[in-house]
Amino acid sequence: MAEDCCATNGNVMILACAGGSNVGQLSNQAAVELTQEGFGKIFCLAGVGGHLSGFVQSARDVPQMVAIDGCSVGCVKAILEHAEVPLKQYLVLTDLGIEKNKNFNLARADVEKVKTAVKASTGGSAANGQPSGKTSSGSCCNC
């Protein structure tokens, strides 16, 4: 097994608010697609919010993280602060010009806009140049 097989290096942790609005669900959809594309790996914000040690410590120790809030209420940011997890890359989707509403028929263009913003926030791509290549099904531990 390769030495870096299970390391978190190069695997961007993606935390999405997944809240009850279009922007909340956009954050989740983008996180899912970026995970499927091997850019990073969606992680359980609920576990961090529940102060479960595995989730909290993972968020503290991961080298690269993008936190995505749908709107300026900032629930993801608040959860991370409450769990004493340092905020790294951070996006608010309404700041991208996406209006918050209750229309859950997500526009493809908005999903792509969010994905592009997430990638840009990490300097273009994961691991300084290349996607991690490890999808959720391909990593050593599907946590």
Next chain:
Amino acid sequence: MEIKVLGPGCPKCQKTEKIVKEVVSELGVSAKIVKVTDTMEIAKHGVFGTPAVVVDGEVKSVGKIPSADEIKSWIQK
């Protein structure tokens, strides 16, 4: 005290286990060291990556090889 080292068997996981054993031996504490290699068992701890170290049910480190001093601080608390 129970110390779990989570990892499927990569060199970093093996190194972590080795350091944990050395620290426990050095401190002379009574601790059960368990190596967890089963992916589903690892996943139950909610960790993003491995190696990870769990002391008495609390995850202390994820995705890196902890230093001996870090491990000592977890054991001596």
